[in-house]
Amino acid sequence: MTGMERLAALMKGRTPDRVPLIVNLLDQGATELGVSLREYYARGDLVAEGQLRLREKYGYDGLLGMFYAGLDAEIMGCHTILYADDGPPNVGHLVIRTPEDILKLQLPDDLHCHPRFHELATCIGILKQESAGRWPVLGVMTASFSLPAMLMGIGAWLDLFLTGDPGLRNLLLEKCSQFCSRQIVALREAGADLVIYANPVASATFIMPQKFRDLALPWVIKDLEGPGATGVVFFNGGGRINPILADLKKNTGIGAYYLNPFDDIAEARQILGHEALIVGAINDIKLINWTPAEIDQEVARIMRVGKQQGGFAFGTQVMPLQIPEENIRALVEAAIKHGRYATDAL
Amino acid sequence: MTDNIAQLTLEVYIKALFDTDKPAALQVVQNALDRGVTPEKIVFEVIIPGMERMIGGMVSDSLVTLSQHFLAAQIAEEVVDRLLPMFAVVPEIRGHVIIGTSYGDFHGLGKKIVSGCLRARMFEVTDLGINVAPERFVDEAVAVGADVIAISSMMVHTATGERGAKRVRQLLQERGLEEKLRIIVGGAPYRFHDNMFREVGADAWADSAAEAPEVVSRLVQEVRTS
Structure with missing residues (x-):
């Protein structure tokens, strides 16, 4: 089976040959091509080439059409991205520094006309073409409720949505939500089969479930109102999401949830019922130092819980560049070994 | 009453x-x-x-x-x-801490929380902000007579990289300041990985902002009694 066939089987409520495996390697693509991160992310065709090589090398089930999180801020006006040699590029300029900046904030009407989105769309287009329907292409975006953290800094965003002017907050969220809706459409147009919708600030690590209901959930609903929730995967973004799953399930139409390593998979299944697709994630920072035996043990544990009720994929967070190659191989080998379903289940 | x-x-x-x-x-x-x-x-x-x-x-x-x-x-x-x-009597300041995020790290939330906890616990805090070069941590610590350098990192590469706490440790060694200054680190990567603080050359780490004042207090004691 291909990755796409495995995913399609899950979507139809069938059991694939094994648990689909999503490994989020990003900066590692530059290493594969022997170029700097700055050169790599300047061109969508290079990122596509890096992604294709990484998938071929390790043998996991998806292709990641993403550069770095700060790209969303770039499209919204951030003019400085800071590159490191050994980690993801960072936002180096805050678009919003004063309330007036919120009033002045402009969205691109057509994302495809923005040079940076154009490169991303080029990357996704190549991945889609080269995949030839074998591997799902994943587009990634930041939800409207989390995007302001990259535009104004997380402290200022917390200040605004917890204690600031509600009118200003809503104006900013309205603009961010318009951007998100357009981005979902544009990612699909570019060729993304799934859209990973990252919403860390809405997670239970940042805000209480009641605040989520009052402040964040309406904007999740709004982001998806136009483009629809088909193929959208709610991604934890680094925060726990089990406490908000029931509200998301009830109100958004999202059918797939990418848990945090600290979310309990069995609990998530109980909350979501049998229909939702759950991605259980490994704590990939541990992969930097774990031995292959330790990796095998942890993968086996996650698979044991995840496979019990089906509708399950195995995933990573965003794998740090510091994870040794042999540990990435050990992860994939363990996931394939422990992710197999019994043949008579097929 | x-x-x-x-x-x-x-x-x-x-x-x-x-x-x-x-x-x-x-x-x-x-x-x-x-x-x-x-x-x-x-x-x-x-x-x-x-x-x-x-x-x-x-x-x-x-x-x-x-x-x-x-x-x-x-x-x-x-x-x-x-x-x-x-206050009727000015409380004693328990120590002086230089705080900032590591070089290349623009995530200031954890640092703000820790800084607030330390100030409320009567530590003097000099906040260098985000994206702080290792040389600046050391230079400022010496300039203000700090006891502890606190380095916050949100990402693995800024926690473990050569321009983070590791370089601060090297600078303390090179300048003969290890007896006078202690390094504490904190942030998400350390929570995911138990031994990382030692690997980056820190003297201690705090799992949460609530723990930070106690750990910093211990480090200040070490410095002042060494």
Whole structure:
């Protein structure tokens, strides 16, 4: 089976040959091509080439059409991205520094006309073409409720949505939500089969479930109102999401949830019922130092819980560049070994 | 009488923190002042216990969130700054901490929370902001006579990279400052990986902002008795 066939089987409520495996390697693509991160992310065709090589090398089930999180801020006006040699590029300029900046904030009407989105769309287009329907292409975006953290800094965003002017907050969220809706459409147009919708600030690590209901959930609903929730995967973004799953399930139409390593998979299944697709994630920072035996043990544990009720994929967070190659191989080998379903289940 | 008021104030104050309701929390403090509770009692029996119970996760069995941590530390810092000049006796400063995020790291939330906790616990804090070069950590620490350098990192590469705590350690060695300054680190990568603080050359790490004052206090003692 291909990755796409495995995913399609899950979507139809069938059991694939094994648990689909999503490994989020990003900066590692530059290493594969022997170029700097700055050169790599300047061109969508290079990122596509890096992604294709990484998938071929390790043998996991998806292709990641993403550069770095700060790209969303770039499209919204951030003019400085800071590159490191050994980690993801960072936002180096805050678009919003004063309330007036919120009033002045402009969205691109057509994302495809923005040079940076154009490169991303080029990357996704190549991945889609080269995949030839074998591997799902994943587009990634930041939800409207989390995007302001990259535009104004997380402290200022917390200040605004917890204690600031509600009118200003809503104006900013309205603009961010318009951007998100357009981005979902544009990612699909570019060729993304799934859209990973990252919403860390809405997670239970940042805000209480009641605040989520009052402040964040309406904007999740709004982001998806136009483009629809088909193929959208709610991604934890680094925060726990089990406490908000029931509200998301009830109100958004999202059918797939990418848990945090600290979310309990069995609990998530109980909350979501049998229909939702759950991605259980490994704590990939541990992969930097774990031995292959330790990796095998942890993968086996996650698979044991995840496979019990089906509708399950195995995933990573965003794998740090510091994870040794042999540990990435050990992860994939363990996931394939422990992710197999019994043949008579097929 | 004011003991009871302080206790009641603490309960109402914690409720406001739990609800991330800053105006309500500040109003609780003002009401206590208006009813004759001393600034010292408010700081030591309301603000600090409130902050520590909230940030230490002792308020509820459910998860206490970063927004509650953020607000508890922010209010604590603001109220302590406001009430300190009103103390009958100026409290002793327990140590001086230089704080910032590591070079290349633009995530300032954890640092803000820790900074608020330390200030409320009577440490002097010099906040160098985000994206701080290792040389600047050391230069500023020497310039202000700090005891501890606190380095916050949100990403693995900024925690473990050659321009983070590792380089600060090297600089302390090169300049013969290891007896005079201690390094504490914190942030998400350290929570995912038990031994990382040692690998980057730090003397200690704090799992949460609530733990930071105690750990920093120990480091200050080490420096001052060495």
